[in-house]
Amino acid sequence: MLTALDTTHSEGLRYAARLCREAGKRAGRRRDTCDAFAYSIEEIAAQADEWSAEATHERAATQYIMRRLDGFARGLGLDEAAARQIVEQVVADMPRHTDEERLDVARQHMIIASA
Secondary structure, eight states, rough: HHHHHHHHHHHHHHHHHHHHHHHTTGGGGHHHHHHHHHHHHHHHHHHHHHHHHHHHHHHHHHHHHHHHHHHHHHHHHHHHHHHHHHHHHHHHHOOOSOHHHHHHHHHHHHHHHHH
């Protein structure tokens, strides 16, 4: 669902850029301004696409790690909310690391949190 919202957001931005370009065709002297505004909106849409891809990857990594560590966290006495908070923070703090490296760090944080 979040991916659909992200995609809709980017598409909306691109639509707004097209409207600016269309308005620019009828704007005479202001065409350059409309084109510049449309270009800026397209750049924002491209950035939104990148953020969406990163967010999708982070959500998938969080779900994977949560599945892997569910029993471990319960064994330590951590509830799902506490475990998820730890995992989400680890994923956010380690964007360029492998899931296995994140798993190890999340385990360490869970042990510390349960002490």
